[in-house]
Amino acid sequence: MQTHLVFTVIARDRPGLVERVADIIAGMGGNWIESSMARLGGEFAGIVRIGIAGESSDELVAKLRALSADGIDITLRSDQTGADVPQGAFAHLDLVSQDHPGILRDITRVLSEQGVSIEHLETEVAIGSMQGEALFKASADLRLPAGLEPADLSEALQETAADLMADVKLID
Template sequence: MQDHLVFTVIAEDRSGLVEKIADVIAGAGGNWIESSMARLGGEFAGIVRISVPAENASQLTAALEALGTDGIDITLRSGHGSDNEAPGASAHLDLVSQDHPGILRDITHILSEHKVSIEHLETSVEAGSMQGGLLFKASADLRLPTGLTPAQLSDALQATAADLMADISLAE
């Protein structure tokens, strides 16, 4: 029987971090299933899902936590969630706006009001075009609740887009 673990990792960015974590997982007979990792502001951060033989789970948990002595902070969670896809339509959101505080708060408020789940989110602030200002960009994969259509969500987002002076597109 396999146990599933989900954990976050954060450490000062340096070469060999992923190898060190992967070595600990493989050493316990674990299997790296999926992850999302990035360098952000000089730190390396990620979330990882693994499976491990149930009899090795305690050993692996202790070994991952011991990485803290090397400056690699791990926060473990059990991965009891299902691999089954959630019900409801999927959609992809792209947003571009002149950067200012509160953009993500306002967009996620609309998503929350409509019970939309964010499955993947990437954001960045980049140099703008000729005006020299900064642009906020967001890209998200969404899962809509049963009964909410992408068109309905798009209408709700467009009502906010004008207030934010943002270009928002939603695709199925």
């Protein structure tokens, strides 16, 4: 029976990190299903989901954890036989605001209050092109709960966006 493992990986950024992890997984007959990885502040961090035969999962986990001797930290977060199929409508959120503390907190509070799940989130602070001021940018893929219309979510987000002086676009 196939087991799905979800784990995080973090290490000081250097060439060959992903190859080391992928080599162990492939060597054990595992299948790299999905991942999201990035270099952040000199560190390399990611989350990975793989599939592997159930009888091989303990050995694979041991081999991945042994990478800590080389400064590659692996943390197992789940061990499931399958993935839940997401329910509800899909929407995409784009946000731009002059940077200041609390923007993400305020926007995610609205999402939480509405029962919205964040499936993917990317954020950055970039220099604006005109005045050179710092801009906070966020892009998120969202899963709305059954019964929540994108227009209703957009209205709730716009109220908070006005307080933040942010430009928020919700695309369904």
